[in-house]
Amino acid sequence: MIYLMLFLEFLKIGAFTFGGGYAAIPLIRETVLSNSWLDDSMLSDLIAVSESTPGPVMVNMATYIGSTQAGIIGAAIATLAVVLPAFIFVLLLIKILNKALNYEGFKSALGTLKPCIAGIILATGIYMAFNNIIGSVQNPAFDLKAVILTVVLAAIYFGSKKFLKKGLSPIILILISGAAGIAVKCLI
């Protein structure tokens, strides 16, 4: 029952993501891989599309995965599910848990949850970056062009923080990397 699966999986993603789009990527990756909805390469495409189209990144990803798995109804179900926990939690927070944000136990739990989330995101990012270079750990195939692109793009992106106040925006990096990809794959 694909509709039920989409609903439950995205409900879980919506309920266990703190801090927005990128924090959801490890969970979305687990979900799409274990259900064979997308592979790593398609997931990267989707993240790029979600980042460079307007709106909340998680909603974009839920709509896309729902739509490709089960059409418009699937898209509506996945989107509803990813939004629902956020909606309900904020209502509860205002109505009855008004003091929750100042409750020391909650703060303390959140204080140890955040470094855990950061560690999980970092591991997922590094793993996905390595996947681009060697295919997959299980089936390695070294790609020199990808290594060079990774080094150059990382140098541009992290280097820009030194010269520009906020550094390059993600969309600019995506545009540069797209042009570099065309140059490397189609022109050279």
Added chain:
Amino acid sequence: MKIFFDLFLAFFKTGLFTFGGGYAMLPLIERICVKEKQWLTDKEMSDLPAIAESSPGPVAINCATYVGYKQKGTAGAFAATLGMVVPSFIIILVISFFLDRFLENKWVAGAFYGIKIAVGILIIDAAVKLFSKLPKNTLTITIGAVSFILMMAVNIFAIRITSIVFMLFAAAVGFIIYLVNKKRTGGNEA
């Protein structure tokens, strides 16, 4: 009735004109909700990031629900949230119908070969930003490092365990520390 439409429209605009998700929306939300409509006070606006960060789910949805509820209760929250979701939903739905074929084009495939690499960099950057905002002490560094190593192992060996387990465990550690501290200070006072 007009207020519901106003809420819908305000967040429809926010959802349509901002790229990169929730945190990127805060300046536009401030302009519309504080300056133009006066739905929020400056103090309420400054609470918004903390509320979004402590609530699960998309940051943009947390903000829309909060502002909508402040204006018109649950129905207002619904109108604002719906406004936030609709532009994304329609745009991505349309894209989802042709992305596969689009990617078969040689030039597009070339572009996405580069973009995949950018995505890896952006995810690493998101994690680094998150780390840099945290207080640096033995506890946070240990939890961050252990989570990183465990998640790396899960990825490399394709272990079937969800990262939710790590998150629940980390949150439990924080809560236990709180309980222990409370007991200790309670003991001192007695």
